[in-house]
Amino acid sequence: MYKGIASQWESIRIEELAINDDEVVIVNCMIRLKNVRDETFAIDCPRNRVLKLIRKIKPQIFIQAHSNRSYSSFFSIRFRQVLSTYAVFYDLLEATIPHGDNQRLLPENVYFVTDIINIVACEGSDWIEKPETLKQWQRRNIQAGFEQLPVNPDIVKECKDLVRDGYDDRYFIQEDDNWLLQGWKGRVLTGVTAWKCNLDEGR
Template identity: 45%
Template sequence: MKAKETSNSQQNVQTKGNGQGQVKPQGKKKEEGIDLRTLLIQCAQAIAVNNLSFAGELLKTIRHHASPYGDSSQRLALYFANGLEARLAGTGRKIYQKLMEKRTRATDMLKAYRLFIAVCPFARVAHYFSNQTIVDVLNGRQKVHIIDFGIMRLAKREGGPPKLRITGIDVPQSGFRPYTTIESTGKRLAEYAEMFNVPFQYQGITSKWENICIDDLNIDNDEVLIINCMYQAKYLGDETEDIDCPRDRVLRIMKKINPEVLILGIVNGFYSSPFFLPRFREVLFHYSSLFDMLNTTVLQSHEERGAERIERPETYKQWQVRTLKAGFKQLPVNQAILKRSITEKNKWYHNDFVINEDSGWLLQGWKGRIMHAVSSWKPKDSYTNQKDQN
């Protein structure tokens, strides 16, 4: 699959490490001396001090130079201008709801994801970390219960696949069919398990994470219990919502579930500040790196590019403090996983991607800015008991 993805994407992405093959942008020509990022920050500053007329003039200038088909700064400016305009008009929530109601075709999502996989190692490395950690924890045992996971690597295990049970947890969707997504996910997983002859059972639970009842998980004593939480915790409320915030409550629930291992993947960002201006600066820097990465690795002409806060990313150091406080013991990064991830990155991806480790986290980034982090944990009690038994 890796070779096929790379081959199919070869004509659409730039040559690894040197930027060859880039075509000229179809949008507006970038003019000398125009620093769109500085203009965006100035506009945010004007909004922060309620200088709405000046903010409006800056928005006109930004829109004049922005383009959905230009380079990274022009594309970035277009979307941030839309956000600033929504902030000015106080319509951020309505715009978000309209975006969520606009259903993207599954084929378009798949095309975009395949392109992302071909040019960026973030998802592939995170899934490899998660899959290999699960395989290592199983250690030949015959029953596994994974809360939210995929199954391909289990099918190739020596001695045959274990009996696999997956519990998918998600909030109900809006509309007349609130359970459609979680039910269709279970159906696809069952079909996939059948392809690889993996004994499979699925249960879907629709609930806010912080309201999960552990009894509903139907945990058996003889199964290996694993919690997999990859890149979704950013949607949980933080201390600006409640002192005893949802993300802390969810970590405590995970501790009570008492899994053999918790696999935690997070988007590394620092734009969860309750104050608009510092939050805007951080999110601008974060997405500047993402847009720069895509601008460097994907042709600009490629057809598959494409006030209330919904995402509240924190840094991996902040998540480390939260998870330790909830009663987990962090496990060290498996050096074999790290070594292979670096080797694969060097072989298939652009030289400016970064893979490293720090404080028990496997880190991924672009040009020195850390974008993603993944780690594994054990409840402190089970860690202590296991140590005493050994």
């Protein structure tokens, strides 16, 4: 059953989810927690509130994907970080998708542009594009009462085989510290991992 909730994630109450006791619950969160506000916005950190909500749900598994980057609050440093980060993304597009191909339009003209403008031009509560490194998310999740699951080596091998056989050889897939890492030319861009509730923590 699909149940849409039009609300900020940190404002959702567990009752609104209407979860039945006999349901298998899986939480799947793909690179969107970066848009939930962090400690610089409120003492009661919205990101931590979302993680606590997920912990209360007690999912059988919690799957997370994150970009592996963070930005300084100092403009000049942040500007250089953005240049470095998005140069990699544009290089990836240049190398793998020809000019004029419609597959480039969405990442180039929507995702990248929107993110860059928000990171560079906005301050305070207007700055909503605030990713964190994988290590930072790892700490948050552990503090919220989750236990990280190991990556299945068969999945790692299958992903590596797919990349080797069907993609540019400058892509890479590897496992590190229970993250399945994806990157380009030696630079880690994103990581995927899975968690379960630690029954002894986060109560």
